[in-house]
Amino acid sequence: MAALAGVSPAAVSKTFNGTGSISAATEARIREAARKLHWTPSASAVALRRARSQTVGLVLNRQSSSSSLSATSADLITGLESVLAEHDYGLLLHLFTREGGEEATVYRKLSDSRRVDGVVLTDSTIGDQRYGLMRELGLPAVLVGVPWGDDPIPHLPSEGDGGIDEVAQHLLSLGHHRIAYVGGPAERVQATIRRTAFERTLREAGADPRPVLSAASYSAAESAALTRSVLAAEDRPTAVVYGNDVMAIAGMRVAREAGLRVPEDLSIVGYEGSVFSEWTEPQLTTVQRNVVQRGRAAAAILLQQLGEKDVAPVELVPPHLVVRGSTAPRG
Template sequence: MKRPTIADIAREAGVSKGAVSYALNGRPGVSEATRERILAIADRRGFRASAAARALAGAPAKVVGLALQRPPSTLGVEPFFMELISGVEAELSTRSYALLLRMVPDGDAAAEIDVYRQWWVEGRVDGVLLCDVRADDPRVPAVEEIGLPTVIVGPPAGGGSASVWSDDAVSVAEALEHLAGLGHRRVARVAGIAGLAHTAARTRAFAEACPRLPVTSANTIWTDYTGEAGARATRDLLGGHPRPTAIVYDNDIMAIAGLATARELGLRVPAELSIVAWDDSPVCGLVHPPLTALTRDIAAYGAHAARLLLAVIGGEQVGSRLDEPARLVARGSTAPPVS
């Protein structure tokens, strides 16, 4: 979707570009009938006059958008997004850009697409970061159709949009090799949202690595990343037969919840259950025992995404960037199994 210009509005209304500017800004210089005609055209094209004035004049918004299909409470409890946003903000501030954040209902891709369309037509943003990409994600072709400069934060999703991503298969293999080296043969995984592209990549890597090591029992339970879901999945796994001697969690919040659940069930960590967390955070080092975790510089990851998007906005031809994979930091939550 091509963003309208002042010339487009003027041409349709049969007036000069100056008359359009006067009408949109509520200034004298045009008749009331002409003003109403111009505002009607602006309204039909889907933008508000106050926001349109800047866009029609061709000035950049100097703003990058980020819409997330998650409840607002997520930002208060999940360190990943706060660290990602801090990295994005740090990079944008060096170029005098701001970040516009919008939360949309979980699972409502159409609502998110509507946000992008409104932002672009109204000239509110110069580009967007697209997170939590799924297989056959409708948002990817939508932003390309709109013409909105976009960088995907996650695995490439086809089309022409660039992406910043890390090879999670490397990290999965490193975690499983660590556990297998300690003697674990029954390893379970508490995964995130099944439909997300990075979750699917981790699932494939987990299934491929286990037989090679060998890990003889490898169950996976999918969740929504919350601590409550992580606790439920942990109870289900520890109540099953055979019981896993190690669990890998797809984020730190679920791993901490899993640690608390194991204690409630009377299991000693790491003697009777080893735990590995994705997305290492300061909290992982504060609990007892401190959690073995797959760690990476998430703030730097966000900064790389912002830098790539600014290059796209600037008209550069860029490709996808493979970032550093998460690496294992062994702490007190992993040890050889007692049986």
Template structure:
């Protein structure tokens, strides 16, 4: 190959302000473009000294293969997309999300797949445009979806874009997309209602989170059905954002009037429940003597909080590990499937007790396990 060189015998440097190209790397290393391509595509036929020279030239120039160019050649990016539509403050406080990411990385990392995360606000046009751009530029091989919403258009969008997707959670329409979720969530919610009723609670509130989330609606429906079987209705149903600030404000409103406050509150997740306990304590209420609290997800912090949190347990890490392996299978990777995640269940600890003015020995409960 003939390469134009300057008066000192060096290949010309890339133009200032321009991005280095494979041609620049080849020129600096004194090889052909095909040799550079073979090195970065993991193909053979290149001697070790030449390979090292090419890699050193790429490092000097700050060049790396284009994901879109690789995709045009039919190559995998080995990257999974995860687009989260949520307030950043709520996401920062969401331990369930952190456990989900850990589970995904546990399976993707050892197989040399990366996770590409985008966090955006609730703008449908921006969300659609992001999926379209990532697919068009072939930045990812597939998507993990979370937080299924009423009217969720993402499964149809991914089909139109011709890119695989898998949902962690229950879909808005059954069969719309491959999914992995914990079983028994509605039954565990019914067990939570039964537990509070058995403790003498009649004024029960639910801080549910955003009303458009599919899982929120399913839990609420089962909670209301269970209470109705006892001749009760929800004392209050509050659809609120998932931030600590929104949860604290909603809890203060529920508890502000001593003559008209619930004796128990069920929260949409553990982070909200712990925020609710702290808010109630600052208002001078004792948990569980004056107010019983139930969370959802059984995150590690709830086991160390005082009082330890009664919650609906589901294994976020196991769910996401199963989801990652199933998605890799959709991509044709030879991975062994994991067993289904364990079903959700009510875990009774110290944040629930008999309702005020109905103290006495708690009813013997053999239907639900009690954590040590």
């Protein structure tokens, strides 16, 4: 290729490795020669020269070895991959379960083996120890979420209450004042922020949130059990808000089993805006998030940390309420 372009091999190397300086005309001749020869630089060779793996790690914590990836995780991966691929990076996915040992061990192995250049963290928890671990390992990281306390770990801009305030106002406007909340795990930072926002909004409106429950996981089974408990109360709520769409769909089934009509007897609101929310009967009122977009934003932040140039930041759109058929005025 150097001969075709009429340049030295060193000039070719400078062009595709981004080292040194050559004239724009020379670079143009080299790239034209590469196009004619259908040549692209070897990803493994580039990684070796950079002393990098050209790989980003993502460790996802599953509840058990039998549980599958959620739709939210799949969307996050889609967003990450779309940006990483643009910059010739790969994604190393590690599915972690408590049965498999300590999560910190996974990160130490990834760092010690130099299999990844950086990692994407999810599911921020109260008292999260991973932030300090990343600094100890010298492993670049970005958190998809809100860090606990004032930790300086790079993270995406906060979603605030994530649309939960909008949900509470919507249900109040429909005349609901006995509203239950079945949210995510109590140790999750974002789940705590949403739960607190829900309680605050109702109390400011003179309504009493009852009850407010935290599930051990965002699963249908957890939701079904908690929903049965909520609906068994003598003064059962007239509306229930859930931590995600899967939980809400499970709640709709439990309500029907209890002889309640949705939304005539019980209004139900989900969270996430998954594709499934449009295929329930009635269609599910939910908070729409763009998890693919958040994955793209996280990848961009991490690549910038790794010194990659020409990585455009990704603008994030706040979650918003999508009103459908599962909510109605209190009967």
